[in-house]
Amino acid sequence: MDKIERRAQILARARDVFAKRGYHAAKIEDIVAAAKVARGTFYLYFEDKRGVFVELVDRFLARLHLAIMRIDPRDPSRTVAAQIRENIVRVLTLFLQDRAMTKILLTDAPGLDADFDRKLRAVYEEVLNLLAGSFTEGQGLGIVAAGDTRVFAYLTVGAIKELLYQSVMLGFDEGSAERLTSEVFSFLCRGCLRIPDES
Amino acid sequence: MDKIERRAQILARARDVFAKRGYHAAKIEDIVAAAKVARGTFYLYFEDKRGVFVELVDRFLARLHLAIMRIDPRDPSRTVAAQIRENIVRVLTLFLQDRAMTKILLTDAPGLDADFDRKLRAVYEEVLNLLAGSFTEGQGLGIVAAGDTRVFAYLTVGAIKELLYQSVMLGFDEGSAERLTSEVFSFLCRGCLRIPDES
Amino acid sequence: MDKIERRAQILARARDVFAKRGYHAAKIEDIVAAAKVARGTFYLYFEDKRGVFVELVDRFLARLHLAIMRIDPRDPSRTVAAQIRENIVRVLTLFLQDRAMTKILLTDAPGLDADFDRKLRAVYEEVLNLLAGSFTEGQGLGIVAAGDTRVFAYLTVGAIKELLYQSVMLGFDEGSAERLTSEVFSFLCRGCLRIPDES
Amino acid sequence: MDKIERRAQILARARDVFAKRGYHAAKIEDIVAAAKVARGTFYLYFEDKRGVFVELVDRFLARLHLAIMRIDPRDPSRTVAAQIRENIVRVLTLFLQDRAMTKILLTDAPGLDADFDRKLRAVYEEVLNLLAGSFTEGQGLGIVAAGDTRVFAYLTVGAIKELLYQSVMLGFDEGSAERLTSEVFSFLCRGCLRIPDES
DNA sequence: GATGAATGAGCATTCATTCAT
DNA sequence: GATGAATGAATGCTCATTCAT
Numbered sequence: 003m004d005k006i007e008r009r010a011q012i013l014a015r016a017r018d019v020f021a022k023r024g025y026h027a028a029k030i031e032d033i034v035a036a037a038k039v040a041r042g043t044f045y046l047y048f049e050d051k052r053g054v055f056v057e058l059v060d061r062f063l064a065r066l067h068l069a070i071m072r073i074d075p076r077d078p079s080r081t082v083a084a085q086i087r088e089n090i091v092r093v094l095t096l097f098l099q100d101r102a103m104t105k106i107l108l109t110d111a112p113g114l115d116a117d118f119d120r121k122l123r124a125v126y127e128e129v130l131n132l133l134a135g136s137f138t139e140g141q142g143l144g145i146v147a148a149g150d151t152r153v154f155a156y157l158t159v160g161a162i163k164e165l166l167y168q169s170v171m172l173g174f175d176e177g178s179a180e181r182l183t184s185e186v187f188s189f190l191c192r193g194c195l196r197i198p199d200e201s
Numbered sequence: 202m203d204k205i206e207r208r209a210q211i212l213a214r215a216r217d218v219f220a221k222r223g224y225h226a227a228k229i230e231d232i233v234a235a236a237k238v239a240r241g242t243f244y245l246y247f248e249d250k251r252g253v254f255v256e257l258v259d260r261f262l263a264r265l266h267l268a269i270m271r272i273d274p275r276d277p278s279r280t281v282a283a284q285i286r287e288n289i290v291r292v293l294t295l296f297l298q299d300r301a302m303t304k305i306l307l308t309d310a311p312g313l314d315a316d317f318d319r320k321l322r323a324v325y326e327e328v329l330n331l332l333a334g335s336f337t338e339g340q341g342l343g344i345v346a347a348g349d350t351r352v353f354a355y356l357t358v359g360a361i362k363e364l365l366y367q368s369v370m371l372g373f374d375e376g377s378a379e380r381l382t383s384e385v386f387s388f389l390c391r392g393c394l395r396i397p398d399e400s
Numbered sequence: 401m402d403k404i405e406r407r408a409q410i411l412a413r414a415r416d417v418f419a420k421r422g423y424h425a426a427k428i429e430d431i432v433a434a435a436k437v438a439r440g441t442f443y444l445y446f447e448d449k450r451g452v453f454v455e456l457v458d459r460f461l462a463r464l465h466l467a468i469m470r471i472d473p474r475d476p477s478r479t480v481a482a483q484i485r486e487n488i489v490r491v492l493t494l495f496l497q498d499r500a501m502t503k504i505l506l507t508d509a510p511g512l513d514a515d516f517d518r519k520l521r522a523v524y525e526e527v528l529n530l531l532a533g534s535f536t537e538g539q540g541l542g543i544v545a546a547g548d549t550r551v552f553a554y555l556t557v558g559a560i561k562e563l564l565y566q567s568v569m570l571g572f573d574e575g576s577a578e579r580l581t582s583e584v585f586s587f588l589c590r591g592c593l594r595i596p597d598e599s
Numbered sequence: 600m601d602k603i604e605r606r607a608q609i610l611a612r613a614r615d616v617f618a619k620r621g622y623h624a625a626k627i628e629d630i631v632a633a634a635k636v637a638r639g640t641f642y643l644y645f646e647d648k649r650g651v652f653v654e655l656v657d658r659f660l661a662r663l664h665l666a667i668m669r670i671d672p673r674d675p676s677r678t679v680a681a682q683i684r685e686n687i688v689r690v691l692t693l694f695l696q697d698r699a700m701t702k703i704l705l706t707d708a709p710g711l712d713a714d715f716d717r718k719l720r721a722v723y724e725e726v727l728n729l730l731a732g733s734f735t736e737g738q739g740l741g742i743v744a745a746g747d748t749r750v751f752a753y754l755t756v757g758a759i760k761e762l763l764y765q766s767v768m769l770g771f772d773e774g775s776a777e778r779l780t781s782e783v784f785s786f787l788c789r790g791c792l793r794i795p796d797e798s
Numbered sequence: 799g800a801t802g803a804a805t806g807a808g809c810a811t812t813c814a815t816t817c818a819t
Numbered sequence: 820g821a822t823g824a825a826t827g828a829a830t831g832c833t834c835a836t837t838c839a840t
Contacts (some may be wrong), residue, residue: 015278018820024312042838051835083396112378113223113308113803124368137393147393153384154393156367157360161813164359165352191398192391194336194346194353197282199390204824230811239826244811403820410816422710424623438822440817449814454647481794511621511706521768535791545791551782553789554765563750575651583750589796590789592734592744592751595680596786602803627831637805642832 008135009047012037016054021102025055025110056118059111062103063125069096070129072135075143082145082186090186091164093177104170108163131156162186208246211236215253220301222372224254224309255317258310261302262324268295269328272335274342281344282386289361293378296365303369306361330356361385407445410435414452423453423508442473453514457509461523462499467494468527471534473541480543481585488560488584492577495564504570506561528553560584606644609634613651618699622652622707624767653715656708659700660722666693667726670733672740680743680784687759687783691776694763699769727752759783 015036030051034044048054052109056171069092073085080088097104134155140146146154165182174182214236218227229250247253268291272284279287296303310321333354339345345353361370364381371376413435417426427451432442446452467490471483478486495502509520531553538544544552563580572580613632616625618659631641643755666689670682677685694701708719731752737743756758762779771779 026312027314029833034802041803041836042801043799045836046799049377066360083398086394086396101237109312115226140394145292145395147387147391147395149384149393151379153381154388157385157388158363158393160363160366161356161360163363165355165358167359168355180343182352184357185349187391188348189353189356190392191394191396192346193387194348194357195285195339195386195390196344197280197285199228207824228808240828241813241826242824245824245826250810255800424710427710427812432823439815439824440822441820443815444820453769481796484792484794495654507710513624523665538792543793545789545793546682547785547791549781551762551779552786554762555783555786558650558761559754559758561761563753565757580750583746584754585792586746586790586796587754588790589752589792589794590744591787592746592755592786593683593737593784593788594742594744595683595788597785599678605803626829637835638832639806640804643803646832 005047007116008039008043012039013054013058014049017058017102017106020055020058021105025114027104028097036196043054052118055106055110055114058103059118059122061108062100064109065096066093066129067125069093070132072132073140073144075139082140082143086190087183087187091179091183094166094182096187098169098179100145101170101178102164109168133158157188161189203400204246207238207242211238211243211246212253212257213247216257216301216305218308219254219257220304224305224313239243247376251317254305254309254313257302258317258321261299261306264295265292266324268292269331271331274338274344281339281342285389286382286386290378290382292361293381293385297368297373297378300369307366332357357389360388385396387396403445406437406441410442410445411456415456415500415504418453418456418508418514421504423504423512431476433482450512453504453508453512456501457505457520460498460505464491464496464527465523467491468530470530471541473537478500480538480541484588485581486513487501488575489581491560492564492580492584496567496572496577501525506565528557532558538548556588559587602644605640606634609636609641609644610651610655612706613698614703617652617707618702622703622711649711649715652703652711653706656698656704656719658714659697659704662693663690664722667729669729672736672742676750679737679740683786683787685778688776688780690759691763691779691783695766695771695776698767701763705764709773726757730755755787758786762787 017026019032021034022028030041030044030050033054034041037044041102044054048057062080063096070089071085071092073082073089075082077085112119130152134151137146137151137154140149141151165186169178169182202210211232215227215232218231218235218350221227227250228371229240229243232250233240233251236243247256261289269288270284270291272281274281276284311318329351336350336353340347340350364385368379368381369375401477407518410431414426414431416507417430417434420426421430428439428442431452432439435442446455447577467486469483471480471487475483484553499548528550532549535549535552539549540544563584567576569578609630613625613630616629616633619625620629625648627638627641629650630651631638634641640712645654657706665687668682668689670686672679674682709716726747731748734743734748734751738745738748762783766775766779
C-alpha cells in the first residue's frame with residue numbers, strides 16, 4: 003500500500019469515526035484502530051487530530067463548491083428552472099452519497115474552534131452571497147419574489163440543510179435525490195401554505 | 202443572595218460560557234470564574250458539567266414548548282394565518298431574546314452524547330409531528346399544498362432554524378422578530394421563486 | 401439536649417458510621433446525618449474527623465485497660481487460673497458488647513497515620529509487656545511453658561484478636577463470652593494438637 | 600526494558616509505596632515517582648489505583664495458596680507433625696520474605712471496599728475451612744483436641760497472623776522462620792500455660 | 799517509513815473544613 | 820450555640836502527541 007493509499011485509508015476511516023462518535027468523542031485510538039495503522043503512523047500523515055478533521059471538511063467543501071454552478075439566465079439550452087433544479091439535485095446527491103461527511107459537516111464542523119469557525123463561515127458566506135446575488139439578479143428578471151434576498155438565501159439553505167440532515171439521520175437512500183429535489187423546488191416556488199399572504 | 206438566586210446566577214453564567222466557548226471548550230474553571238463562586242459551590246448546585254448544560258437546554262425547550270400553540274382552524278376570533286404568524290413570532294422572539302441559548306441549542310446540544318441526543322430528537326420529533334400533523338390537517342382544509350407533509354415540516358423548521366442562527370450570529374436585535382416573521386410567512390405561503398413549477 | 405449529651409450522640413453515631421463504612425469511606429456528611437446535627441456543629445464538638453476517631457479509640461482503649469488486671473499469684477482468694485479466666489472473660493465481654501468499636505479497633509485504627517500508629521503501638525506494647533512479663537513471672541512459678549515469652553504474648557493476643565474479629569463479623573452474641581473463654585483458656589493450656597512435640 | 604519488566608517494576612514500586620503509606624495515603628504521584636515512569640505510563644499497565652492494589656494482593660494470595668498443602672495422615676514418608684511444621688515454615692517464610700506484602704495484606708487489604716472484602720473473606724474462608732476440616736479429621740484420628748474446630752482454626756490463624764505482623768513490623772529477618780515455626784508448633788501442641796485446665 | 803510505548807499537561811470532581819448569619 | 824452554604828486544595832484519570840527502536 004503506497005503513501006497515497008495509506009493516507010486515503012486513514013482519511014476515510016477517520017471520517018467514519020468522526021461521523022459515528024462526533025469530533026470530541028472520537029479518539030485517535032479509534033481512528034488508528036479503524037484504519038489498522040499504528041498511532042505514530044497517523045502523525046506521519048497528519049499534523050494532528052484537528053488536521054484530519056479540517057482536511058475532511060475542506061475536501062468536502064471543495065466538492066460542494068463544484069456542485070454549485072452559477073445560474074445563467076441567458077443560457078439558450080437550459081431554462082433557469084432547469085439550472086436551479088440541476089443545482090439542487092447535484093447538492094443533494096453529493097450529500098446523500100456521503101452520509102458520514104453530511105453528518106460531520108452539519109453537526110461537528112461548526113463549533114470546532116474559533117479559527118475553523120471563521121473559515122467555515124467564509125465558505126458559507128460565499129455560498130450565501132452567490133445565492134443571495136442570484137436572487138437579487140432574479141428579482142431584476144422578475145423570477146424572484148420581492149423581499150430581502152439575504153433572508154431568502156438563509157431560508158433556502160436552512161430548508162435544504164435540515165432536509166439533508168434528516169434524510170441522512172433517518173437513512174434515506176441516495177436515489178431520493180430526484181424526489182427530494184422536486185419537493186424542494188416546489189417549496190421554493192410556491193411555499194407550502196395556501197393562505198392569502200397579506201403582508 | 203439566597204439559594205434560588207445563586208443557582209440562577211450560576212446557570213446564567215454557565216449559559217454564557219457555553220455559548221461563547223462551546224460545551225467542550227467550556228471549563229468548570231471558566232464557569233465558576235464567571236459566576237464568581239468557588240469550584241465546590243458549583244457542585245453544590247449541579248450534579249456535574251453535563252448537568253448544568255442539560256438543565257439549560259431543558260428549560261429552554263420547555264419555554265419553546267409553551268411558545269408553540271396548536272392551530273385551531275375553527276377559532277372564530279383568529280384566522281389560521283394569524284395563528285401561524287403568532288406562532289412564528291413567539292418562537293422567533295423567544296430565540297432572539299436569548300442569543301446564548303439559541304447558539305447553545307443549535308450548535309452544542311446535538312452531539313453532547315447518545316443519551317441526550319435521544320432526548321433531543323424526541324422533543325424535536327414532537328415539534329415535527331405537530332407541524333406535519335397540522336400540515337396534513339391543513340391539506341384537508343385546502344390551506345396546505347399537496348405533498349409530503351413531513352418534508353414540508355423539515356423544510357419549514359430548517360428554514361427558521363437557519364434564519365435564527367444567522368440572526369443571532371450576526372447580531373440582529375430582537376425587534377426584528379416582526380419583520381422576520383413576515384419574511385418567513387411569505388416564504389411559507391409563496392416560496393421565493395416566481396418560476397412556473399411544472400413538477 | 402445539653403452539651404454532654406450532644407457530644408455523646410455525635411460520638412456514638414460517628415462510631416457506627418466508622419464501623420459500617422471504615423474510616424476513609426466514612427464522610428463527615430454521613431456522620432452529621434446519622435447524628436442529626438448540622439455540619440458545623442460537628443466541628444464545635446470535635447477538632448476534625450481524625451479527632452472523633454481518635455477519641456473513640458482512646459476511650460475504648462481506656463476501658464480495655466481497666467478490663468485487664470495484673471495476675472497476683474499470691475492472692476489467696478483466687479487461683480491464677482481463675483484470675484486468667486476472669487481477664488479473658490472481661491476482655492471478650494468488653495469487645496463483644498461493642499461490636500462497632502471492635503471492628504474499628506481491629507481494622508481501621510492501625511493504618512490511620514504514622515502518629516496514631518505510634519500511639520497505638522505504645523498501648524499495644526504495654527499490653528504485650530504486661531502479658532509477656534506475666535508469662536516470664538509465670539515461668540519462674542512453673543506455670544508457664546519454657547520459651548520466648550514475647551512470642552507467647554504475640555500468639556496469645558493474636559489468637560484472641562482473631563477470635564473476636566470473627567465473632568463480631570459473624571455475629572456471635574455477647575453471651576458467648578463464657579464459652580469462648582473456655583475455648584481460649586483450654587487453647588492456652590493445652591494447645592489444640594495432640595501430637596508429641598519433639599522440638 | 601520490555602513490557603513485562605516495566606510492569607513488574609511498577610508493581611514492585613507500588614507495593615513499596617502501599618506498604619509504606621497505606622492504600623489511602625499512597626498517591627498515584629508517589630507510585631509513578633517511585634517507579635520512575637510518567638503518570639500516563641501507570642495507566643498503560645493498570646486499570647487504576649485499585650487495580651494495582653488488587654493485583655498485588657491476588658498474586659500474593661496465590662503464592663500463599665501454593666504454600667499451604669493438605670496434610671495427608673497416610674503419607675508413609677512424613678509424619679503428620681512434620682507436614683504441619685512444613686506448612687507453617689512455608690507460610691512464615693513466604694510472609695517474612697515479603698515484608699511489604701505482609702503489611703499490605705494484614706492492614707490495607709481488609710477495608711478496601713465491599714467487593715474486595717468479599718473476595719478476601721472467600722479466600723480466608725477457604726483457608727479456615729481447610730484448617731478446620733483438617734482439625735475435624737484429626738479429631739477422628741485422635742491427634743486433635745476435642746472442641747470447636749472452627750474456633751481452633753481462628754485461634755491458630757490469629758496467632759500466626761499476629762506473630763507475622765509483629766515480626767515484620769519489628770524487623771525479624773527471614774531466617775527466623777525456623778525458630779518461629781518451633782514456637783508456633785509448640786504453642787499449637789501444648790499451649791503456653793502449665794495450669795490444670797478444669798473446663 | 800512504521801511502530802506503539804511513553805509522556806505529562808490538563809481537567810472534572812470530591813470532601814474536610816470554615817464562617818457569615 | 821447551631822446552622823449549612825461556601826470554599827478550594829488535593830487527586831485520580833484521560834488522551835493527544837512524541838520519539839526511540
